[in-house]
Each structure stands twice: as structure tokens, then as C-alpha cells.
Amino acid sequence: MASVEVSLKEMMAGVEGSVGAAVVDYTSGMALGTxxxxxxxxxxxxxAGNTDVIRAKVRTMEQLGLKSGIEDILITLDRQYHLxxxxxxRNGNGLFLYLVLDKERSNLAMARHQLKRVEEQLEV
Known part of the structure; x- marks a missing residue:
């Protein structure tokens, strides 16, 4: 199991083109680490802003009656991916991992794979 600090380092070092990473509590909107x-x-x-994104998507899924869980949300900008x-x-309820990537230097599939691995090891 990995701490928030170790998880952040794995997110940044494990994905080429990483610009920034955070572990966030979306019930409060506070970053536990960046x-x-x-x-x-x-x-x-x-x-804090992406907390609103998650809340809106969860609310929409509830209104639609969708029973699936959200794996990840991708926001594509001109020069960046926000994942x-x-x-x-069991220890992650209400948390999300946030990774910003340089679009030209990163591999989105590898980033998703790395975040899944970090998620499985995170201990808060």
C-alpha cells in the first residue's frame, strides 16, 4: 500500500509528459496532496474545480439511472490532457486522482494504466 506522497511521485514519474498530479477529496474539494x-x-x-466536474457527472448518472461506476474522466485541451x-x-471512497499531461509528450493509454495501478495501491 502506498501513501499519498508515494502515489503522487508514482503518477509523475510513471507517465512521461506529466505536468502535475493531485490526490483530491471530492466531498470537500480539498487536495490531500499535490x-x-x-x-x-x-x-x-x-x-476544487474538478470536484464540481465529478459531482455533476455522479448526479447526472443518478438521474439517468445508470448503475455503472466512473473509471475516469478525460478533459482534452489544446496542449494538455486532464485525467x-x-x-x-475500501479506503478511497470520495477520492480521485488527478493527472495533467503534456499532450505532445504523453501516451494517454499508458497514463490510464498507470493511474489504475496507483489507485489500487493507494492507502489513505
């Missing part, structure tokens, strides 16, 4: 980012990417603000993966394990 790594990377910078003046053009405030991960604390992004964590959100809900944590589903």
Missing part, C-alpha cells in the same frame, strides 16, 4: 504544477497550473484550484480517476477501493 506534486508539480506551477504558475500556469495551480493544482489546488484545479482540484481524473475515481478511487474505488
Amino acid at each position: 506534486l508539480g504544477g506551477g504558475k500556469d497550473l495551480d493544482l489546488t484550484v484545479a482540484a 481524473i480517476r475515481l478511487v474505488t477501493g
Whole structure:
């Protein structure tokens, strides 16, 4: 099992083109930890904003009567991918992993695979 700090390092080091990573509690909108980012990417603000994305999608799925769980949500920008993966394990209820990737230097399939691996090992 991996701590938040170790999980963040694995997210950043395990995916080429990673720009920033966060572990976020979407019940409160607070980032439990962040790594990377910078003046053009405030991960604390992004964590809070993406909390609204998750809440809206969960609410919509409930209204539609969909019983499936969300694996991940992809937001594609001109130069970046923003990947959100809900944590589903016994210790992850209400958490999500957030990874920002440079679109030109990253492999989206590998990023999804790495986030799944990190999710399975996360211990909060």
C-alpha cells in the first residue's frame, strides 16, 4: 500500500509528459496532496474545480439511472490532457486522482494504466 506522497511521485514519474498530479477529496474539494504544477497550473484550484466536474457527472448518472461506476474522466485541451480517476477501493471512497499531461509528450493509454495501478495501491 502506498501513501499519498508515494502515489503522487508514482503518477509523475510513471507517465512521461506529466505536468502535475493531485490526490483530491471530492466531498470537500480539498487536495490531500499535490506534486508539480506551477504558475500556469495551480493544482489546488484545479482540484476544487474538478470536484464540481465529478459531482455533476455522479448526479447526472443518478438521474439517468445508470448503475455503472466512473473509471475516469478525460478533459482534452489544446496542449494538455486532464485525467481524473475515481478511487474505488475500501479506503478511497470520495477520492480521485488527478493527472495533467503534456499532450505532445504523453501516451494517454499508458497514463490510464498507470493511474489504475496507483489507485489500487493507494492507502489513505
